[in-house]
Amino acid sequence: MRGMSLIVQVMTGLLAGILLLYGGYIILHGHLTPGGGFAGGVLVAAALILVSLAFGAVEQVERREYILSSIFESSGGLLFLGLAVAGYLAADYFFRNAGLFYIGRPLELVSGGIIPLANIAIGLKVGAGLFAIFLALGASRFVMKE
Amino acid sequence: MLELYLLLAVMLAAALVASETRNLLAAAVALGLVGFSVAIMFILAQAPDLAIVQIVVETLTVVFFTAVILRTTDVDTTVTQGLKMETAMFVAAFLAFGGLFLALIIGVLQEIPRFGEPVMRIAQEYVQLGLERTGAANIVSAIILDFRGYDTLGEATVLFTAVVGVLTVMRLASRKKPGEF
Amino acid sequence: MIPYLACVLLFLIGLYVVISKRNLIKIVIGFSLIEYAVNLFFALVGFKKGALAPIITQPEQVRMGVARNFVDPVPQALVLTAIVIGLSTTALMLSLAMRLYEKYKTFDISEIRRLKG
Amino acid sequence: MEGRILPLFVAIPLAGAFLVPLLSKLWTRFADLIASITSALLLGVSVYGWLMVNAGGMPLHYWVGGWRIIGIAMWFDALTALIVLIINIVGFCASVYSIRYLDRYTGGRWKFFTLLLLLIAGLNGLAISGDLFNMFVFIEISAIASYALVAFGTEEEEVEAAFKYMVLGEVGGAVLLFGIALIYARASTLNLAHLSQVLAGFGRTPFYWFVIATLLIGFAIKMGMEPFHAWLADAHFSAPAPISAMLSGVFIKVTGVYAMSRLMFNVFGVSRAETPAFFNLLIAFGAVSMVLGGLLAYTQNDYKRLLAYSSISQIGYILVALGIGNFWGIAGALFHILAHALGKGTLFLASGSVERQTGTRNLEQLKGLEKTMPATTWSHILASFSMAGLPPFAGFFSKLFIIIGAIAARMYWLAFLAALFSAVTLGYLTKVVNMAFFVKQNSSVTSTREAPGLMVLAMLVLVVLTVAVGVGFRGVLDHLVGPAARVLLNGLEYARLVLGG
Structure with a gap:
């Protein structure tokens, strides 16, 4: 899969931007509307996959992409675990939310305590992780050099 | 419907x-x-x-x-063209098994509530507590990230495991011979 | 009852594919079918006739406590987890299948030593 | 809140698993370090938990997020204490052992340790879980980690075994999820204690038996019980040795036997008196596994494959003992889980040492390892004695309890069968000793050196524990296995404890 024609590349750039935005929107509004960290994260991964297909990045995948995605993935996981542990340290309850974090007024963007933060952590993790899976399955060599 | x-x-x-x-x-x-x-x-x-x-x-x-x-x-x-005896026999055996299983499960499904009328024993509490206690208007979000956030930690871990697993399986590597290390 | 039975049928089709097909990719597809069948069954368990999706949209609903006529949100939350688990396992299975293809240049399990039988 | 240590069982290994990929970018050896420290910490926490349960006599409990019933419960009683101790002892030994063992493979060091920590996290999470769906999630975590670990070598046989294992295992997982969906549709609750109360009101209808059958099929696949044993031999055979030790010593016991007994005894409330059919089924399948596994093991010429078939046979013992259903039977089953984890763990680690030093596992090619690898040899011999049920090792007492239980339940043929297959176990394990460790004609491969110190250390820890559990069997029975067996025997008492506390 080499890079595709100019038209495809330009359109993909636009589309990927919109996809990224939409993914971000879904992640941030996960506590108010359908969707959430997982759905948004998959959209982010889809945007990255589109770009890598259109620009032929798949063939020249280097260490960098893998390292970046694995760093993002681990940090997402750590962030999520950290949120759980925060409740544990502060109030002895793993995954404590109510009464500990700023709940805000219902139906506003900044509300729901740890829920939006958890959505962001999951979105980060899912986007990076699924992109890594795609690179591993779709890249043309077994590229996982150490 | x-x-x-x-x-x-x-x-x-x-x-x-x-x-x-x-x-x-x-x-x-x-x-x-x-x-x-x-x-x-x-x-x-x-x-x-x-x-x-x-x-x-x-x-x-x-x-x-x-x-x-x-x-x-x-x-x-x-997948081969035309029907082979062996395949036909297998399909027949499987159909018999499937029929038996269906008959069995129809009896069992009689005992669960009819389609469209769930019991909602714990669900009632989630719906009542959802917004006021967690601040999330989306009750499914409230469940997966607050009431049952621990499950979601597990889910994120499953995905993490799968990613590391795929990278492990696809890596360019094999075993060393004894004496190489 | 009929939707439940359709899920069971889908489960049986998936099981049939996993047991009888001799192609690695087909086996993965069969597994995906099984997984969809279970997910759909679980999600349908929570369906309630004439009820709404469990999302509170108007502030009045919050205050008045009306519109509590929601479908069961619990299966939805659980199936969400199950879908993700299914995606993860499918990806790992595909990578194993691909690695086997690299070794044997075929997806046919009758040509792959240990997977026979 | 006396249960505050419970989240640590999951948080510690997960934090380790998430940190390994990050920190190993800085220095590759961080992976080893984090894995060893994490598993040592876990071992400490589990010993602490056991002491607390033992001292107070009351189980520890914890509601995640502070939500009662509608949240997820964590639960730590005597049975959990036993299981968690086994997981973390073997897990600790496996991670220490792996540090040098991994020299056999090129690359992938951080991936291996990440997956090992995830496997341990999944098993611990399953052991402490008090929620039906949560159990499923943690079963999947440990299962997926184990599939990837079986394929770690990425040679033909490893990938094949992993694929086969994965297809079977995931179909089993789907069946389990289907069972959970059926339970939820009827009972509409997920907390195990609440569920057991709701289920008690339904009676023993076709639904009850169908759900039990569904769950049993799922768990039977996970534990490699007889008609589904096919994956087990290949997977245990192909995995790296410390992973074989984890799979055989811990994984099949926790995701299969423990999860099944917790659900059946404490939630579905089966008991010898009321539902004899269930127990007879366990005995039937267990006896078949015991006989077939033992006979197949006898015919093998590959070190690890022999041990893998032996695991099937030993799982048969455990099932038979559970099926006997009286105190001695269940105590015997739990004691055997402990003895088998220690003994079979040692044997698999020993096989790994032999393979690492000589490059082969074929018993016909090996000879005279006793001269150059004394520690491995004697670890193997002592663990074999324990597995075969010779006094005063751990395995003797588990088999003794099983036989006492069988006689007390007037199942004399079962007592005879158990004794007979102890002899068969001794037969195939001494075959290994004769063929590999002592001098014989016509073979070529031997080793010049003992395995590295850390690997020997891991083996020795397990061997010393095997001897210690055997010698101090009174204490183990009174403080660890006995209370755990009573948890299962008391059945629905579980719900009262959880909801009352």
Whole structure:
């Protein structure tokens, strides 16, 4: 899969931007509307996959992409675990939310305590992780050099 | 509920196509059709969260299948033309088993509440507590990230495990001979 | 009852594909079918006739406590997890299948030593 | 809140698993370090938990997020204490052992340790879980980690075994999820204690038996019980040795036997008196596994494959003992889980040492390892004695309890069968000793050096524990296994404890 024609590349750039935005929107509004960290994260991964297909990045995948995605993935996981542990340290309850974090007024963007933060952590993790899976399955060599 | 039945029929037909086609790419597309019918059924069952996730996941699944098939082969060489005796006997045996299983499960399904009338024993509490205690208007979000956030930690870990697993399986490596280390 | 039975049928089709097909990709597809069947069954369990999706949209609903006529949100939350688990396993299975293809240049399990039978 | 240590069982290994990929970018050896420290910490926490349960006599409990019933419960009683101790002892030994063992493979060091920590996290999470769906999630975590670990070598046989294992295992997982969906549809609750109360009101209808059958099929696949044993031999055979030790010593016991007994005894409330059919089923399948596994093991010429078939046979013992259903039977089953984890763990680690030093596992080619690898040899011999049920090792007492239980339940043929297959076990394990460790004609491969110190250390820890459990069997029975057996025997008492506390 080499890079595709100019038209495809330009359109993909636009589309990927919109996809990224939409993914971000879904992640941030996960506590108010359908969707959430997982759905948004998959959209982010889809945007990255589109770009890598259109620009032929798949063939020249280097260490960098893998390292970046694995760093993002681990940090997402750590962030999520950290949120759980925060409740544990502060109030002895793993995954404590109510009464500990700023709940805000219902139906506003900044509300729901740890829920939006958890959505962001999951979105980060899912986007990076699924992109890594795609690179591993779709890249043309077994590229996982150490 | 007519549309639900139609979708169920489409789903089963697509599943049969996925099972019997000789072209693997076609099988992947048929699998996608099954997945998207499931997504639409989620919408009909008033589960928009599930529908969104199912749609994006289905797309990604088909992308994964396509990536693998494009890099390998798209012909299923094991599907042969014409009906062989062996296959026919297997199918007959499986149909008998399936019929038995269906008969059994019809009896069992009598005991669970009828379709469309769930018990909602703990669900009632989630609905009542959802918004005021967690601040999330989306009760499904409130459940997966607050009431049952621990499950979601597990879910994120499953995905993490799978990613590390895929990287492990696809790595360029093998065993060393004794004496090399 | 009929939707439940359709799920069981889909489960049986998937099981049939996993047991009888001799192509690695087909086996993965069969597994995906099984997984969809279980997910759909679980999601349909929570369906309630004439009820709404469990999302509170108007502030009045919050205050008045009306519109509590929601479908069961619990299966939805659980199936969400199950879908993700299914995607993860499908990806790992595909990578194993691909690795086997690299070794044997075929997806036919009758040509792959240990997977026979 | 006396249960505050419970989240640590999951948080510690997960934090380790998430940190390994990050920190190993800085220095590759961080992976080893984090894995060893994490598993040592876990071992400490589990010993602490056991002491607390033992001292107070009351189980520890914890509601995640502070939500009662509607949240997820964590639960730590005597049975959990036993299981968690086994997981973390073997897990600790496996991670220490792996540090040098991994020299056999090129690359992938951080991936291996990440997956090992995830496997341990999954098993611990399953052991402490008090929620039906949560159990499923943690079963999947440990299962997926184990599939990837079986394929770690990425040679033909490893990938094949992993694929086969994965297809079977995931179909089993789907069946389990289907069972959970059926339970939820009827009972509409997920907390195990609440569920057991709701289920008690339904009676023993076709639904009850169908759900039990569904769950049993799922768990039977996970534990490699007879008609589903096919994956087990290949997977245990192909995995790296410390992973074989984890799979055989811990994984099949926790995701299969423990999860099944917790659900059946404490939630579905089966008991010898009321539902004899269930127990007879366990005995039937267990006896078949015991006999077939033992006979197949006898015919093998590959070190690890022999041990893998032996695991099937020992799982048969455990099932038979559970099926006997009286105190001695269940105590015997739990004691055997402990003895088998220690003994079979040692044997698999020993096989790994032999393979690492000589490059082969074929018993016909090996000879005279006793001269150059004394520690491995004697670890193997002592663990074999324990597995074969010779006094005063751990395995003797588990088999003794099983036989006492069988006689007390007037199942004399079962007592005879158990004794007979102890002899068969001794037969195939001494075959290994004769063929590999002592001098014989016509073979070529031997080793010049003992395995590295850390690997020997891991083996020795397990061997010393095997001897210690055997010698101090009174204490183990009174403080660890006995209370755990009573948890299962008391059945629905569980719900009262959880909801009352």
